Amino acid sequence: MPFLHREHADAVVARWSEDWPDHTAVVEEWDRWRWEHQGPDGASAIRDRVPERAVVFHARALFLSGGERTATELPEQWSVPAWDFETDRYTDRASAWRTARWPGTGQEVEAQVRGTDKTAVEAAFAGACAQAVDRVRNPGKYGDIDEW
Incomplete structure (x- = not known):
């Protein structure tokens, strides 16, 4: 850099x-x-200043097709220092979350949250998990089914 x-x-x-x-x-x-x-x-x-750095809190959960939570290799919550050039880890938002369906036959749905405010991340994590459970149980509602 x-x-x-x-x-x-x-x-x-x-x-x-x-x-x-x-x-x-x-x-x-x-x-x-x-x-x-x-x-x-x-x-x-070429940068003319020092990049922004923050401690970013993460939370992650994976849900199976019936809505039950499954264990993964990653911890449920963790934090890491991140620089603004590390776009896969850095954020300056208090919290941001998403859910995503994993490809394959299992149809697992992952809830992911990250942000600079631990309390906001924990609150957002509850919402992300709720949406992930709904998404895994109701894939058509989220456009997660293929109709040919």
Whole structure:
């Protein structure tokens, strides 16, 4: 990730190393020409500030076709530090949730919530789980059935 100022890159690498000691990050210096011609997204990717970072709370549950909850490898709730460039984990919203039907014959439905406010995530998780149970029991209501 390109930074206009070296001290911004140093700050991100230091914090990243604290957050993720098993995942190495280092500063590599490139001149502007190299970023413009060889970097992903060219010069438009060069940041002139330190990225936003937040602790993001997550909650997840998986429901089987009858509506019963099933165990998964992931914990039900967890939190991680995330940077705004980690779009799969980062959010600046208090909470956001979704449900999704898994492909395959089992027709499981997953409830997922993430956000920066633990209490809001816990409240949203109850709503997401309720919708997931309804969705698994009533797939046509959510467009989850194929009619040929």
